[in-house]
Amino acid sequence: MSISNLSELFEHTLQDVYFAENHINKNLPTMIEKSSSTALKSLFKDHHAETKTQIERLKKVFEVIGKKPSGEECPAIEGIVKEAEELIEEIDDKETLDAALIAAAQAVEHYEITRYGTLLTWAKLLGHDDAISLLRDNMEEEKSADAKLSRLAEDKLNKKAA
Ligand code: ZN
Ligand code: FE
Ligand code: FE
Ligand code: FE
Numbered sequence: 243m244s245i246s247n248l249s250e251l252f253e254h255t256l257q258d259v260y261f262a263e264n265h266i267n268k269n270l271p272t273m274i275e276k277s278s279s280t281a282l283k284s285l286f287k288d289h290h291a292e293t294k295t296q297i298e299r300l301k302k303v304f305e306v307i308g309k310k311p312s313g314e315e316c317p318a319i320e321g322i323v324k325e326a327e328e329l330i331e332e333i334d335d336k337e338t339l340d341a342a343l344i345a346a347a348q349a350v351e352h353y354e355i356t357r358y359g360t361l362l363t364w365a366k367l368l369g370h371d372d373a374i375s376l377l378r379d380n381m382e383e384e385k386s387a388d389a390k391l392s393r394l395a396e397d398k399l400n401k402k403a404a
Contacts, residue, residue: 261313278336351388
């Protein structure tokens with residue numbers, strides 16, 4: 243696909259994050275399964291439910307721009323997930339594994355936050371007013387997931403692993 247204006251770039255980036263959310267949706271069950279702490283498990287479960295809602299919001303954003311929802315492969319999210327999977331294979335201690343899962347999840351959240359920040363800015367520039375609150379809701383959920391993960395890491399998990 244050749245991209246020649248901001249409108250096409252917006253669509254491309256929307257397809258990128260749509261792919262990324264679906265990829266995360268597929269991989270969260272493994273994160274849930276691999277985590278040991280009940281607090282971390284329930285955080286991942288909550289975020290899995292949120293991710294499904296985020297995918298629905300993205301479908302509405304496609305509707306706003308008059309396009310069918312479709313994904314475009316996002317090598318960045320595939321790389322973050324692959325790196326996490328490789329690291330997980332090397333860890334045998336439960337607490338250390340939880341710390342690694344938190345770190346991996348935070349890398350995902352930060353990727354998502356940059357994408358939603360960019361899409362939000364472009365939606366405003368392009369006058370896609372009906373997309374703004376949908377993108378903002380997704381971004382706020384990612385920020386809140388990131389903050390919860392930080393709190394969990396600081397509270398106890400990293401201390402136990404230390
Ligand atoms: Zn492309
Ligand atoms: Fe997400
Ligand atoms: Fe990407
Ligand atoms: Fe997320």
